[in-house]
Amino acid sequence: MAFTFAESMKLTVNGETLELPGEPSLADVCRTLGANAERAAVLLNDTVIPRTQYDRIRFREGDRIDLVTLVAGG
């Protein structure tokens, strides 16, 4: 059985459909969005991912990702 490597992956990031090459990391997703990974919190398919697990995130085709940051508010 031959390994097949996905050439690209479709992800919905902050409501936007992105097609990223290979198997994108969180850093790749952040870069594409112009977001600072240091100041992002991650919601993956509505589950909050703790900061300590950021390096280990493996996205799958069709995942919904929300990158959230702190903004001004009352």
Place this chain on the structure above:
Amino acid sequence: MKDALLLGGYEFDSRLMIGTGKFSDVAAMTAAARASGARLVTVALSRFHRAASDDLYQPLAAIPGLTLVPNTSGARTADEAVRAAMLGRELSGSPFVKVEIHPNPRHLLPDPIETHEACRRLAKEGFAVLPYIPADPVLAKRLEDAGCAAVMPLGSAIGSGRGLQTAEMLRLLIQDSLVPVIVDAGLRAPSEAAAAMEMGCAGVLVNSAIAVAKNPAAMAAAFAAAVQAGRAARLAGLMDCGESASPTSPLTSFLGGQEA
């Protein structure tokens, strides 16, 4: 610490909390934050936008002694609020969360049922929970039982500047409450903050009244002074109010020529 505000096991030397919304720019917001002397400052959550908004981290981190209080604004259900709180904790490292669930944008009044459920779950998760609530003494007790660090009843609708419309309910709520009561929303003038403190509130949270003032930093300082004055008056013990006059000078009759 003398007369510290005790909140969820933490001590603060200011009873004025401020919000960071509605300021014209980050510089105006940080100037007001400094002038307010506030130790607890609320922030909101938002998705990253390509058109990067002003960065809040650096300017707020540069103010010594600040603790961030992320809010759950935008949440319409307990599930969403819990998720927002967890995101806020990841971002801020703060144990505090201001739970606000107000599904109707016209009046922004809190949903008490969803708020209670969110608070119950977040308190179990170890958050220091500060719920924004209607000025309902019964709900406040239920939230206290659920493990909230404080309750934050509204004075009037968010951003309305209508002051302490809920004064009668606030009095009852304060009488019964075993956790600090912090009036949140609706204050317009420092005198209203002083009145809330005189009534026995443990603190007040002010955002719009400072943010949209002509001089936000000066208004922040005015609110800080008013909160201190109101608190000092509360501790000093206000006199009872009566139906009729009570003379402060002897009512001598010699001026009328009728010596007794």
